[in-house]
Amino acid sequence: MARAPLFHASREAPQAIGPSKAKVDWDGLRQRMQGPLLRPGDPGFEDARKLFNPLNDDHIPAAVAQCESAEDVRQGVLAAANRVPLAARSGGHSYVGYSAPRGGLVLDLRRMATVSVQADGTAAVGAGASLRDVYSGLGRANRCLPGGSCFTVGISGVALGGGIGVLQRKFGLTCDHLVEAEVITADGRTLMASATRTPDLFWALRGGGGGNFGVVTRFTFTTDPAPPLTVFVLGFPAGKVPVTEVMTAWQPWIAGAPRELWANLNVSGGSDPSCRVAGCFVGPRSACTPLLDSLVARADVQPNRRTVEARDYFDAMRFFSGRPDRESFVASSRVLTAPTADPGGVVALLAGHSGMSLILDALGGAVADVDVQQTAFPHRTAFATAQIYATATAASEAEVTRSVGQVVKGLADLGFSGGYVNYIDPDLPDWGRSYYGPNLERLRSVAHDYDPDRVFDFAQSLSRA
Numbered sequence: 139m140a141r142a143p144l145f146h147a148s149r150e151a152p153q154a155i156g157p158s159k160a161k162v163d164w165d166g167l168r169q170r171m172q173g174p175l176l177r178p179g180d181p182g183f184e185d186a187r188k189l190f191n192p193l194n195d196d197h198i199p200a201a202v203a204q205c206e207s208a209e210d211v212r213q214g215v216l217a218a219a220n221r222v223p224l225a226a227r228s229g230g231h232s233y234v235g236y237s238a239p240r241g242g243l244v245l246d247l248r249r250m251a252t253v254s255v256q257a258d259g260t261a262a263v264g265a266g267a268s269l270r271d272v273y274s275g276l277g278r279a280n281r282c283l284p285g286g287s288c289f290t291v292g293i294s295g296v297a298l299g300g301g302i303g304v305l306q307r308k309f310g311l312t313c314d315h316l317v318e319a320e321v322i323t324a325d326g327r328t329l330m331a332s333a334t335r336t337p338d339l340f341w342a343l344r345g346g347g348g349g350n351f352g353v354v355t356r357f358t359f360t361t362d363p364a365p366p367l368t369v370f371v372l373g374f375p376a377g378k379v380p381v382t383e384v385m386t387a388w389q390p391w392i393a394g395a396p397r398e399l400w401a402n403l404n405v406s407g408g409s410d411p412s413c414r415v416a417g418c419f420v421g422p423r424s425a426c427t428p429l430l431d432s433l434v435a436r437a438d439v440q441p442n443r444r445t446v447e448a449r450d451y452f453d454a455m456r457f458f459s460g461r462p463d464r465e466s467f468v469a470s471s472r473v474l475t476a477p478t479a480d481p482g483g484v485v486a487l488l489a490g491h492s493g494m495s496l497i498l499d500a501l502g503g504a505v506a507d508v509d510v511q512q513t514a515f516p517h518r519t520a521f522a523t524a525q526i527y528a529t530a531t532a533a534s535e536a537e538v539t540r541s542v543g544q545v546v547k548g549l550a551d552l553g554f555s556g557g558y559v560n561y562i563d564p565d566l567p568d569w570g571r572s573y574y575g576p577n578l579e580r581l582r583s584v585a586h587d588y589d590p591d592r593v594f595d596f597a598q599s600l601s602r603a
C-alpha cells in the first residue's frame with residue numbers, strides 16, 4: 139500500500155533544510171577553486187543561475203560555482219555542507235528548480251562536458267554534458283547511447299532518473315548502460331560506483347533520481363554501434379472520436395510491435411483535442427513503412443500529415459529535439475501499468491485544456507529485460523509513461539498547476555498509477571512510492587548511508603519520500 143509522504147513538498151515553499159550552523163567562506167572557496175565562483179552582482183551570475191523553466195527564476199542561489207573539475211566540486215561540497223542548501227546543476231531542466239536552491243550553492247557542472255569514446259566502446263562522459271554533447275560525441279565515433287529527446291537536457295539528470303527515449307525498446311534506458319560513476323559524497327569523499335565497487339550506490343544511481351546520494355562528476359556508459367534509423371510523425375485530424383480511435387489502435391499496435399519500433403502518442407488538449415504519433419525505428423525506411431500502415435489500418439483514421447525519414451543517429455536525435463529556447467511549463471506524470479481500457483475517458487480529460495499535452499511514451503522491449511529491483515528504476519513491466527505537460531506564464535502558473543493536477547487525478551481514477559521521477563512534481567500526492575515503487579525503502583537506506591546529515595536535502599529528496 140502506498141505510504142503517505144512524511145512531508146508534502148510544496149511548489150511554492152522555499153526548500154527547507156537543516157539549521158545553518160556557520161557562514162560559508164565564499165572568498166576562501168573562490169581561491170581554492172579552479173573555475174569561477176559567481177555571487178549576486180557578479181558579471182555572468184544572472185545567466186549562470188537561471189534554469190530552463192523561467193517559472194523557477196525566483197530561485198536565487200547565494201553562489202554558483204562553475205566547476206572545472208571533480209576537485210572543484212569537492213571544494214564546493216566541503217565549503218557549503220551543513221551551512222547552506224547545496225545542489226548539482228547539469229542541464230538545468232529540473233522541472234521545479236531543484237538544481238538552483240534558494241540561498242544555496244549551485245555546483246554548476248557544465249564546464250565538465252567532455253565525451254570520449256574508448257577503444258572498448260565505452261564512453262566517458264563528463265557530468266555536465268548535455269544530450270547534444272553526448273549524441274554528437276558518440277555520433278562522430280559511430281556509436282549510440284539511448285537517451286532523452288531534448289538536446290539541452292543534461293545527461294546527469296536523464297541517467298540518474300532512468301532515461302527514457304526513442305531507442306529504449308531496442309537498447310534500454312540510459313541508466314541500463316551505466317558501468318561506472320565517479321561521485322563526490324556529502325563528506326567530500328571521491329567514490330567510484332560500479333557493480334563491484336560500492337554496488338549499493340551503483341544500484342541507486344540507476345533510477346534513484348538526481349540530487350540524492352552525492353554529486354556525480356563522471357559517467358562511463360557502454361555504447362552500441364550506431365544503427366541506421368528511421369524517424370516518423372503521423373498527425374491525425376482533430377476531434378474526440380478520431381483521437382480516441384487512434385489511441386485505441388495505438389495501444390495494441392505498439393505493445394505487439396518488434397522492439398526495433400518505438401512510438402509515442404501525443405494528445406493535444408483543447409476544445410477539439412488532436413493527436414500525433416511520433417517515433418523511431420531501428421532499421422531502414424522500407425521496413426518501417428508497413429508497420430506504420432498497419433497502425434493506420436487499425437485506427438481506420440487517415441493521417442493528415444505523414445513524415446517518414448531515414449536518418450543517422452545524430453540527425454535522428456536532432457529530429458526529436460525541441461527548440462533550445464527556455465519554456466515556462468508545469469508538468470507531472472503517471473504510469474500505465476497496462477493499456478487503458480478507456481481511451482475515450484483519457485481523451486475526454488484533455489477537452490478544454492488548450493496548451494496542455496498528454497504524452498504517452500511506450501515502454502516494453504529492452505526496458506522490461508531488466509528486473510524491477512535490479513536497478514532503482516521501478517517501471518520495468520509497465521506499458522507506458524504518461525506525461526502531462528502544460529505551457530504556463532508566471533500569471534497563469536497557479537491555475538495551470540490546478541488543471542494539471544485535475545488531469546493527474548483523472549488519470550489516477552482511470553487506473554494510472556506511479557510516476558516518473560524525471561518529471562518531478564511536488565504536487566503529486568504519493569510521489570515517493572510513485573517514483574520508486576518497491577525500491578523506495580532500499581533507496582531511502584542508501585541515501586541515508588551516503589548522506590546521513592541530509593546535506594543534499596531538497597523538497598523531494600529521498601529522505602522526505
Ligand SMILES: Cc1cc2nc3c(=O)[nH]c(=O)nc-3n(C[C@H](O)[C@H](O)[C@H](O)COP(=O)(O)OP(=O)(O)OC[C@H]3O[C@@H](n4cnc5c(N)ncnc54)[C@H](O)[C@@H]3O)c2cc1C
Nearest residue numbers: 228229230231232237286287288292294295302348349354
Ligand atoms: C524539454 C525537456 C525534455 C525532456 N525530455 C526527456 C526525455 O526525453 N527523457 C527523459 O528521461 N527525461 C526528459 N526530461 C526530463 C529530464 O530528464 C529531467 O528534467 C532531468 O532531471 C534533467 O536533468 P538536467 O541535468 O538537465 O537537470 P538539472 O536541473 O541540472 O538536474 C536535475 C536534478 O538532478 C540533480 N543533478 C544534476 N546533476 C547531477 C549530478 N551530476 N549528480 C547528482 N545530482 C545531479 C540536480 O540537483 C537536480 O535535482 C525532459 C525535460 C525537459 C524540460
